Amino acid sequence: MDNLGIVIIAVVVGGIVYYQFKKRVDIQLNEEVVDTELSMDDVVSFFKMQKLEQKRHIPFMANGDCVKFRKLFHAPYPKAKEGYCSLMIGVYDENTQEIIVSKLIHAKSLDNKIIEAFGNENLIVLN
Numbered sequence: 001m002d003n004l005g006i007v008i009i010a011v012v013v014g015g016i017v018y019y020q021f022k023k024r025v026d027i028q029l030n031e032e033v034v035d036t037e038l039s040m041d042d043v044v045s046f047f048k049m050q051k052l053e054q055k056r057h058i059p060f061m062a063n064g065d066c067v068k069f070r071k072l073f074h075a076p077y078p079k080a081k082e083g084y085c086s087l088m089i090g091v092y093d094e095n096t097q098e099i100i101v102s103k104l105i106h107a108k109s110l111d112n113k114i115i116e117a118f119g120n121e122n123l124i125v126l127n
Contacts, residue, residue, distance in 0.1 A: 029088075030103045031078050038107035040114050043089055046103070047126065056095055061114070062088040063122040064104050081106040087114065 034042075047059045062069055064086025080086060087110060090102035117124055 029078070032103060032105045033081065033084070034105060034107040036107070037109045037111055038085075038087060038105060038114065039111040040117070043087075043114065043126075046089060047091070050091055050101055052091065056093060057100070058092045058094065059126040060090055060092060061117070061124050061126065062090070063118065064088040064106075066122040069122065078104060084108060085110050 043061065050057070050059075052059065065080060069088065084106040085108075087105045087107065088102065089105065090099050092098070093100045
């Protein structure tokens, strides 16, 4: 798949995830505190443990400290942890148009691969 295709998929999924948040759907959000640096390898391992079907399940990461995302949750969004960075990871199911897996991780820091992946964005789609 060329870069344009990846960008189009990212924009579509990003819009759908944002729409889900905008509807203020009630998403089961599991929390975890990591007292060390969170690495991209940790994130990839989490997604590998899920039973994901290609072209149906779309993994994503979001800036857990983004005020826009915090306000869009139906249930009270967990409070920020002082001295920690927050990262939301999840899986969007294209067939049901729902976020089927979501986890909010509070880590002491994020590794450079995660930081570079976000660039200036608050939500990215992984493939």
